[in-house]
Amino acid sequence: MFKEEIKGSLYIALKDLRMYYFKPPNLSWGIMFPIVMALAFILRNPSGVKDLASGLIAMSILFAATSAEAIVIVFERRTKTFERLLLAPLSLQAILFGKVIGGVIFGVLISSIFLIGSIIFLGIPFSNTIFLFLSLVLSAFVFSVFGTLVSVAVKEIFDAMTLANFFRFPMIFLCGVFIPVSALPSFLHPLAYVLPLTYSVDLIQFFITGSYDLVHPAISVVVLVFYSIVLFYLAVWVLKRRIEQ
Amino acid sequence: MNKENIIDVSNLTKQYKDILAINHISFTVKRGEIFGFLGPNGAGKTTTIKMLTGLIQPTEGTATVHGKDIRTQIVEIKRTMGVVTEESNLYDELSVFDNLRFVGQLYGVSRLDLQKQIDELLNKFDLESKRDAKFATLSKGMKRKVTIAAALIHSPQIVFLDEPTTGLDILSARILRALIKELKDLGVTIFLTTHYIEEAEQLCDRVAILVNGTIKTVDTPKNLIAKTNSKNLEEAFIEITGLKEEIMLVEKERER
Numbered sequence: 001m002f003k004e005e006i007k008g009s010l011y012i013a014l015k016d017l018r019m020y021y022f023k024p025p026n027l028s029w030g031i032m033f034p035i036v037m038a039l040a041f042i043l044r045n046p047s048g049v050k051d052l053a054s055g056l057i058a059m060s061i062l063f064a065a066t067s068a069e070a071i072v073i074v075f076e077r078r079t080k081t082f083e084r085l086l087l088a089p090l091s092l093q094a095i096l097f098g099k100v101i102g103g104v105i106f107g108v109l110i111s112s113i114f115l116i117g118s119i120i121f122l123g124i125p126f127s128n129t130i131f132l133f134l135s136l137v138l139s140a141f142v143f144s145v146f147g148t149l150v151s152v153a154v155k156e157i158f159d160a161m162t163l164a165n166f167f168r169f170p171m172i173f174l175c176g177v178f179i180p181v182s183a184l185p186s187f188l189h190p191l192a193y194v195l196p197l198t199y200s201v202d203l204i205q206f207f208i209t210g211s212y213d214l215v216h217p218a219i220s221v222v223v224l225v226f227y228s229i230v231l232f233y234l235a236v237w238v239l240k241r242r243i244e245q
Numbered sequence: 246m247n248k249e250n251i252i253d254v255s256n257l258t259k260q261y262k263d264i265l266a267i268n269h270i271s272f273t274v275k276r277g278e279i280f281g282f283l284g285p286n287g288a289g290k291t292t293t294i295k296m297l298t299g300l301i302q303p304t305e306g307t308a309t310v311h312g313k314d315i316r317t318q319i320v321e322i323k324r325t326m327g328v329v330t331e332e333s334n335l336y337d338e339l340s341v342f343d344n345l346r347f348v349g350q351l352y353g354v355s356r357l358d359l360q361k362q363i364d365e366l367l368n369k370f371d372l373e374s375k376r377d378a379k380f381a382t383l384s385k386g387m388k389r390k391v392t393i394a395a396a397l398i399h400s401p402q403i404v405f406l407d408e409p410t411t412g413l414d415i416l417s418a419r420i421l422r423a424l425i426k427e428l429k430d431l432g433v434t435i436f437l438t439t440h441y442i443e444e445a446e447q448l449c450d451r452v453a454i455l456v457n458g459t460i461k462t463v464d465t466p467k468n469l470i471a472k473t474n475s476k477n478l479e480e481a482f483i484e485i486t487g488l489k490e491e492i493m494l495v496e497k498e499r500e501r
Contacts, residue, residue: 001320004353011350019338080334084395086300087330088351089323244301245261 005094012085012098013105020068020075021106030064030110041178053118054205055177058139060114062168062197065107065140069147070164071157073099073239078157086243092236096148100232103144104137111136124208132207135221139200142227146196149235152242176201180213196227251276251403251434252297256306259292259458266292268458269306274403279425279435281445281466284455285486290438291331293455294405297436298328310403324352327396327404331411333388337381341372341391344380345398352399359398366394369424386417393421403434410444422448446478456486 020026038056042049076082085095115136118124147164154160174188175181175197184192192198199220206212212220252274259267267289274280282290295301297308299319308315310322335344342363349359367373370390375383380391389409396404406425410418425435425448439445445452446466453463462469462485466478475481483489 007353008351011347015336015339015347019336079337080330080332081336083300083330084334084336084348085351087298087323087326087328087334088348089320089353090351091320 005090005097008088008090009094009098009101012095013101016068016072016099016102017105020072021102023068026068026106029067030060030106031113033063034060034114037172037178050122050124052178053122053124054208055201057111057114057118057136058175058197058201058204059172059177061107061111061136061139061200062143062171064110065103065143066147066150066164066168068106069099069103069144070150071160072102073148073151074154074157074160077242092239093232096152096232096235096239099151100141100144100148103147104140107140107144108133108136111140118208128207132204135200135203135207138221138224138228139204142196142200142224142231145228145231145235149231149238152235152239171195171197174198176205176213182213196224199223249275252280252308252310252436253312254297254306254308257293257296257303257308258305259289259296259301260304266458267296267303270455270458270460271306272453272460272463274434274436275451277429277432277434278450279429279437279448281449281452282436282438282455283442283445283452283482284438285488286440288455289458290455291407292458294328294330294407294436294438298326298405299323324399325402327399327401329393329396329404329406329409331407333380333392335380335388335392335395338379340377340379341367341383342376344391345395348395349398354399362398362400366397370394386413389413389417389421393424397428401433403436404428405436407438408440409437410439410441418444442479442482443477452478454482454485461485 034056037059038052041052073082076085088095115132146167150160150164154163171177173179174184174192175195176192177197181189181192181198198214202212202214203217203220203224206217206220250273254273255271256269257267257271258265258269270293282293284290292301296303297310297315299315299322302316311325313322315322336347339347345363345366346359349362354362367376370393372387372390372394375387380388383391389412393409409425410421413421422444425437429435437445437449449466451463451465452469454461464472469481469485470476470478473481473484475484483492
């Protein structure tokens with residue numbers, strides 16, 4: 001039974017990747033936006049380019065994993081194709097897991113481009129490439145689940161974009177992407193500490209530079225796993241309520 | 246559970262806030278029969294199908310399919326069901342073949358069986374020439390055929406057909422009716438809702454008539470016609486649903 005559920009999830013993910021992720025608008029959000037943002041900061045301070053690598057990679061995961069994820073379910077509910085999934089012999093968890101996996105794969109692929117670019121052009125030494133890759137996967141999972149939650153919580157596609165951006169844009173400035181959290185005014189620290197991107201940036205930074213800004217990497221891993229589980233079950237709960245309405 | 250009954254519904258109820266959509270309905274569907282679920286618009290036919298296929302949860306009551314509870318064993322039940330909803334729910338961006346393959350994959354059909362099954366269904370529905378056409382480019386009748394083919398991809402034992410011939414031209418509707426009979430001959434149980442009472446009279450072994458979320462009667466078309474002294478099932482339906490008075494009122498209004 002479990003095997004069937006996992007297989008079903010993977011087929012949903014592959015279908016989503018093909019139908020939604022590798023499309024021009026999504027690619028532009030997933031790739032162009034982080035590049036443009038990074039360029040803006042690099043041009044202002046060219047000497048600090050290496051310090052931006054972890055933030056840039058984390059931001060690319062955030063935007064890639066959520067770009068389509070935040071609208072896929074709301075779109076499929078509008079077109080009734082989500083009903084097709086609900087009719088399949090899969091649990092709601094398996095269906096949503098499939099949706100999440102689509103975002104994770106895309107997030108990891110896109111962030112890998114930034115990762116490889118950082119290795120080639122910035123000459124950044126990586127203390128542990130495997131752990132760095134695993135941290136990309138974990139971060140992509142959290143942000144994809146976040147996108148899924150947004151997508152099940154709203155009724156219209158425009159609402160999904162608005163809600164996703166409501167969280168995504170402040171996160172860029174509060175979570176250490178361009179400015180280390182420790183350098184932010186102290187009144188912003190509590191906000192930074194509750195946002196998952198902070199831990200993603202900190203974790204990636206550790207595996208790139210060997211040092212962290214805020215918390216030990218083990219704590220970052222625990223926080224990201226915690227967010228993944230809580231947001232996933234919250235998405236399942238919200239979707240159940242939406243279906244019954 | 247009676248051995249003959251494949252679906253057993255007891256006191257099934259669905260309440261949406263202030264609206265009682267389905268009010269304690271009970272009925273059984275026998276293995277291998279075509280069971281018609283008839284009623285005026287808004288009677289609760291689609292809501293009932295949604296509950297039986299696990300799309301929504303009942304508020305009260307029980308229902309079993311193959312003796313399995315729809316509340317607790319719905320994933321197992323879904324493996325044996327094919328569902329054709331009122332609106333096509335396949336992917337516009339995918340081709341006919343890819344849609345069928347994706348649905349087959351969701352039902353765990355093995356790769357070899359899936360290829361064979363898709364070929365057979367495309368042949369049966371005369372869709373071979375549309376194999377690589379995007380679903381969005383098909384006519385309404387073609388879309389309906391593909392949607393039905395998708396519901397049959399895993400060789401289900403029960404098929405739910407919600408208004409399957411609505412919007413189809415005469416020829417497509419006739420082909421579909423022939424297919425429904427063919428499925429019955431293969432031992433598949435059919436749960437059919439339709440607005441076309443004549444269609445139900447032609448196809449169904451038994452029908453349930455639903456009005457305002459309540460079942461008025463369950464019987465064979467022949468018995469219902471006899472019980473109401475009607476000429477056909479449509480007249481019997483009008484009598485049972487109380488539409489007769491409404492129709493007379495409309496006619497009086499017209500005469501004025």
